[in-house]
Amino acid sequence: MNVSEQHKEAFREEAYELLAELESALLELEENPDDQEMVGRTFRAMHTIKGSGSMFGFTDIAEFTHDVETVFDKVRGGLMSVNRELIDSTLKSCDLIRAMLEGGGSVDEAEKNRLRGIFSALSRSGSEQGTASASPASAAQTAGRSSSEKTYRIRFKPCREIYLTGTDPVLLLNELRELGECRVVAHLDEIPALEDMDPERCYTYWDCILTTSRDENAIRDIFIFVEEDSELRIDMIDESGGLLDEPAQKKLGEILVERGELTPEDMARVLQGKKRFGELLVESGLANPSQVEAALAEQQQVREVHQRRQNSDVASSIRVPSDKLDILVNLVGELVTVQARLSQTAAMKNDSHLTLIAEEVERLTSELRDSTLNIRMMPFGSTFGKFKRLVRDLSNDLGKEVEMITEGANTELDKTVIERLNDPLVHIIRNSIDHGIEAPEARQAAGKPRQGTVRLTAEHSGDCVFITIQDDGAGLDKDAIRAKAVEKRLIPESAELTDKELFGLIFAPGFSTAKKITGVSGRGVGMDVVKQAIEALRGAIEITSRKGEGTTITIRLPLTLAIIESLLVKIGNDRYVLPLSFVEECIVMTRKEMEESHGKDLANVRGHMVPYIPLRSRFELTGDAPDIQQVVITHIDGERIGLLVDTVIGEHQTVIKSLGRAYRDVHGISGATILGDGTVALILDIPQLVKWG
Amino acid sequence: MAHTLLIVDDSASMRQMVSFTLKDAGYDVISANNGKDALTKVDNAKISMVITDLNMPEMDGIELIKQLRGKPGFKFIPIVMLTTESQDSKKLAGKQAGASGWIVKPFKPDQLLDTVRKFVK
Amino acid sequence: MNHSFQSQGNSGVLSLSGSLTIENIAQLKSAVSEALQASDHVTLDLSGVESADICSLQLFCSAHRTGARSGKIVELARAGEGFEASVGEAGFGRHVGCASGNSCDCLWIDRSGEKAGVAP
Incomplete structure (x- = not known):
């Protein structure tokens, strides 16, 4: 695929999404014809399809969309109102644009001309019936709420003897900083004169302004050993979910009043002067410098967080072709398999150092797996x-x-x-x-x-x-x-x-x-x-x-198809995998019990007879079954059905590999997986096994 | 310069796990079997932090904390106790004796290191 | 920690080096007190200081205030990266000085504290 083809493909993808969005906006609009946000969305989608279409060589789409866009511009400007016919025609236009995107002569030219006629007439008329009552769509509605960051104000006043318990408050402050962006202001107003000072005591206390995606408990955990003896107050002062148009940025005076460090009357009095507010407060002795400092820090941090949030709304997501994701999932699948081998090797070698590394790899792999699968979630x-x-x-x-x-x-x-x-x-x-x-x-x-x-x-x-x-x-x-x-x-x-x-x-x-x-x-x-x-x-x-x-x-x-929790079982020399979601329990079956059921393939599960499929004979495996076998009881369509296997090995995380065309018609097997030792295990398709059993 | 940590526990496997984890994270480690053993081993070493079990023969953890806090050079050293979930009263006694914090057994290597980093730069 | 004091007329320079920690805070306190008694203008030369903990920072703050009460001056000089980083970590840096002394000669005004105070 050359570069321009790639761009075309990207446009197609984008256009399909826009069309889907357009359709849902139109349907909303049909129910609420006055919904200005939906009108705005419709207009913007058409506008983008037109603009990008002409850029990437879809001139027919650009031409066709032009009049539709014009009409919705009029609706947006209050010059025209939404009615059923308009929605109908626009929905049909969506279908047509889709056909044009696909190309290959599937475009109904007669329909295209009919719709063009309708929209060009509408775009020329319209103005006379306008009532201009509706307000133009506001641009502010694009504001997103992407992050879940919150800003906290933390007042930490350790007990004076904190050093005598072996704790350095600075290390706690540093831990706070690890949680997110953090401004720390020390309050120095309780530091006494030299002669009254016991230098081993801590006279300093702190206000910290922390912006983090962690919750209050994570903050409290930092102070777990000192909380009992210290003064610790955690207030949430800003939340990313807050509305942007609210005047969120507080003035310095407001912050101090909110903290109870300044009365509103004093604030009004000081404000009559002309100097910088913070200096005025200190000079007049109404607030001490640390208080002003901490309030300033809070003000600045909140301002920066808001700024950043606005910027990040623009670039908080990226578009990736889905086949790249598929490759990623496959790679993670391979990694899970290799990791299982590593863990097994480490366990066999009995080398504690290697085991530690293997455990670390296991942890990272499972995190990687979860977040990769998460990316695929829609x-x-x-x-x-x-x-x-x-x-x-x-x-x-x-x-x-x-x-x-x-x-x-x-x-x-x-x-x-x-x-x-x-x-x-x-x-x-x-x-x-x-x-x-x-x-x-x-x-x-x-x-x-x-x-x-x-x-x-x-x-x-x-x-x-x-x-x-x-x-x-x-x-x-x-x-x-x-x-x-x-x-x-x-x-x-x-x-x-x-x-x-x-x-x-x-x-x-x-x-x-x-x-x-x-x-x-x-x-x-x-x-x-x-x-x-x-x-x-x-x-x-x-x-x-x-x-x-x-x-x-x-x-x-x-939730996902790529990796499943499963039960690993053994029959003869082969191992098989059963999806854990079907499994209810496992029971043991002795040769004697089997003989007692007179070849009826029924297992006695706490007094209830449950039929089972003897997989050994079902798969026509040679050799003798062990004296003690196990029945995996599964649950399908409200029925309990057992599967007789030699032994149950245990739970297993299974990366699903497809078996390819040659095995497509094999019933009872839905795929395969590679085990820690590199051998292959087949994944059993339980519903099919039961149906054909 | 690597920090030297003192681990005091009568269980050999516990000492081994703790010292293995700490050494792997780049700390130097001195181990002792009980409070008495610990006191004989700290005299010539500059210790940055002490991690001690509470129930030990010869001299238990609480007594060790009390004695250490009385020694010059141990006044401001973090001392963390290894406790079990049910030992709330011990935890209190330990704090009164001058302990800085506690780790509840059983714990994972990461939890141990997180706690150490709370006290040692 | 090491310290040495040199005086010339009414002013004196207290040179400090190493790590200023609570272990030797008593020593630091007496050195600072003596310097303040001996001179009207004490300069703390911090060029050799690698780090300073909260105890020493609050001690400097106290010395500054104590001096200001009797018209004496205490100032910090030749602070290196290590000291500045300690000030930042402890959150001592600020824009507005303290009202107890001469507000404009506060030890902590416009120190790099603000930058260092924010985690990267």
Whole structure:
């Protein structure tokens, strides 16, 4: 790729993001046509697409966008108002720009001309209907709140005998300085004359102004050994979350008054003079120099922190192509593997020096791993715009009234997970609107509001993320499902099923209850595909429903895909890895117990019989099993199923390697990993094993 | 010039762990088995800091702290006690005897070094 | 720590060297007191001082104030990097002098304290 191609690619990436942002702004705008911030955002996005487009040779995009930009400039200036038609046309323009970005003749020229006509007409007219009532968008809204730094004022007055307990206060001050930017001002006003002075005592005390991302406890910890005998006061005086437009910078006098070192009356009196305030205060004896000094330090530090914050808002993030991140994750993966080998070697050599180094490497590696994986995390909310658009378009097409509510925009998930989640979610939402939500009249007749709701939420729980899609539609029709399942011979006619089992049938291959095929839900490539996609992400999917009240689909996903916590087991000479998220417990199985179950492959877990898959015979391994084997009890779709292995070795951090094309059709194996001693272990795909077992 | 630290503990493995960690961080270390042993070893050395266990035969940590604080050259030296979680009363007695701080057992090498750096430049 | 005192008429120079620490603060105090008794203008020559702890800094401060009360002058001279760094670490540097003496001859005004007082 040459340089100009690289720039083009970068522009495409940027433009896709801008378009996504544009769409969500437009949808917001549709609900609140007077939202000036959204108008501003729309204008800016169009403006950037136009400007950068012409720079990188996308002249068609630049030309097309020109009139759209002009129109939103008018809206921004209050010369034109937002209405449904404008939003519609602009959304269609987004689609068109996307097509132009992709190139390759997918652009609908007729549509392009139609839209150009609309916008050029709007951009020429407009002014006559203007009411000029709306205020122009304010530029100040770009202000971010990137850092979580806080500024503290710490008053530390050690007991006079502090030196006699072997503590040097300077070392404590230096520890404070390690926490962040710190100004230290010593108060000298209690230092007595020579004849009254015991030189071994500490008459000095300090005010420290510290800006740090650590919390108050970290500050308190520094003084842990002296806190009891000293005076220690920690006040938070500035927070980065504070609004920038608030007059945050206090005047010197205000700081002193706030600290109770000066009365407001005195301040007013002194202010009538003309000299520098600090000098005046000292001269008039209202404040001592240390107090003024400390207040000055506070003033300056807060000012600098604010300054820096404003500067850093501009450059607090950088853009990196995602394949570079993938390379980084791969490298970290290799490193984790090598580190495991190092630890193992060190343990074998029994060399305490080497062990210490290995432990250090282990600590650093795990930090590196965590922060690398963290870089790949994206807020789930970045997809919300797309789904809102989907809901809007679908409900228009079907003549239904549907509102989408989203929650948990800040929930973070691995980038790859978010990407691969897209199709399943589209499918589920389509199903909800197509089959779930009733037509407005039908809803009214059932005593429900005309407008249906689809709620998309994401939330963290442990090392998992739960994503739920909930609608308040008609709910699943149990009889229809049952009839369909019998018809498709998925269950015998006499089967007695719980609700959960019944709903679970929806995920069976080839199942579809729609009485007719609509353009929306597709042709029965239904929920089984969704389930497979979720399981490929090592997740799980569940469905609950109440007739007449709605349906809820819950998806549970692991936070990341690259590295998993797992259980290492041994069968024969080979070792295998089981994802720990499926594992419930391990039990021991003697040869005698196995004989007692008469070849039924059932394990007795505290009185409950749990079926198990003997992996040794499943994998057709030669040789004899040991006398005592172990059963790993796993938990899949609410069922407990055991896996019989020779021995359980222990927990293991597994870097997932894909097996490549040749092994794609091997069932029951989802990948491989390299162990500390350099050998390969296969990662078992438990849901598949169970399905094919 | 490297600082010399005195570690006093009757457990050999504890002495070894502490002195290994400290030496690795660049300090010189003198070890002693108990309070009495420690007092015989400090006379000719310039000690920057003392780390002492509390429960020891012959002479316990509290008594050692008291005696050290009475010696010239130890008046302002940091003395840190190795305590266990449940020894709050001992901690108090140690402080009264003149201890500068404490480290709760079990501790990791990093915690030890963090505490040492609190007292020695 | 080492110290030596030389006087000429009403002024005297107290030369200090080494590390000024609490271990020898009593010694430092008597040296400073004697110098202040012997002369009206005491210059503390700090060229050989490698570091100074809080005890010695507050002792200088006290000497300055004590002198000012009876019209005597105490000043610091030829301070090296080590001393300045100690002043900075202890947070003694400042812009406005103390009201007890002659505010403009405060020992700590415009010392590098402010720079040294901020962690890098």
